[in-house]
Amino acid sequence: MVKDKIKSLFKMFGKTNQDGANALDMPYNSFTNKLNQRGFKTEELILIAKETNTKLAFIDENNNPIIIFDENDLKKD
Numbered sequence: 001m002v003k004d005k006i007k008s009l010f011k012m013f014g015k016t017n018q019d020g021a022n023a024l025d026m027p028y029n030s031f032t033n034k035l036n037q038r039g040f041k042t043e044e045l046i047l048i049a050k051e052t053n054t055k056l057a058f059i060d061e062n063n064n065p066i067i068i069f070d071e072n073d074l075k076k077d
Contacts (some may be wrong), residue, residue, distance in 0.1 A: 009052055047074075055069075056068070
């Protein structure tokens, strides 16, 4: 499940749910509800990747990144 992977990611990088809430600029309770029930938008996953100094990407079957999402994808056109 997505929530388990995000929790594992946070644990690997010493981050807490409060860090996640801060990264998404939302209250702690809203973040934990989103984590446990609703899921995340692509934009939110980009911010979580930024918080954990990681990348959000589609990779091919050989583990080569094909499309990488970053902060530039958050800018409005």
